[in-house]
Amino acid sequence: MQVNVSARHGNLQPGDQELIVEKADNLRRLYDRINAIDVTVDLQQLGKPAVEIQVSAEHADDCVATGESTTVISAMDVAIPKVEQQLRRLKDKKTGHRATGHKHIDTVVSDEE
Numbered sequence: 001m002q003v004n005v006s007a008r009h010g011n012l013q014p015g016d017q018e019l020i021v022e023k024a025d026n027l028r029r030l031y032d033r034i035n036a037i038d039v040t041v042d043l044q045q046l047g048k049p050a051v052e053i054q055v056s057a058e059h060a061d062d063c064v065a066t067g068e069s070t071t072v073i074s075a076m077d078v079a080i081p082k083v084e085q086q087l088r089r090l091k092d093k094k095t096g097h098r099a100t101g102h103k104h105i106d107t108v109v110s111d112e113e
Contacts, residue, residue: 001028003037010043016072023076024053030087033058041072051075053083060090 003024005017012020024037035056042050049072055063063086067078 001034001036003039005039005041007041007043010046012041012072016041019073020051020076023080027055027080027083027087030084031057031091033060034087039076041075043072049075051079053079055083055087057087057090060094063087063090 003021005012005020005024020039020041024039027037028034035058038054038056040052040054042052044050048068048070050066050068051072052064052066053076057063063083065079065082065086067075067080067082069075069078
């Protein structure tokens, strides 16, 4: 799995890229089939940077979330829970809809005699 970090309309500060990669890498604990994570930091408005996280997983649509705040790291902290919620929903959809086998269904016999 790879994490790509890119910046629009400016450059990131030296320590920000490592923190962004570290925070984005923690998304793998939620869903095993993540192929790539793309993080785009938009620095067009200097007082309000925006972060967009795009997670692509196997056999599923991409999960996309955005966040805005006063700093890049706090904008990342706004966007991460949104992506986590989408990944949890995706995992529930993929793994939670299995039918119960007829061997494991308990039969209830009523005694009406």
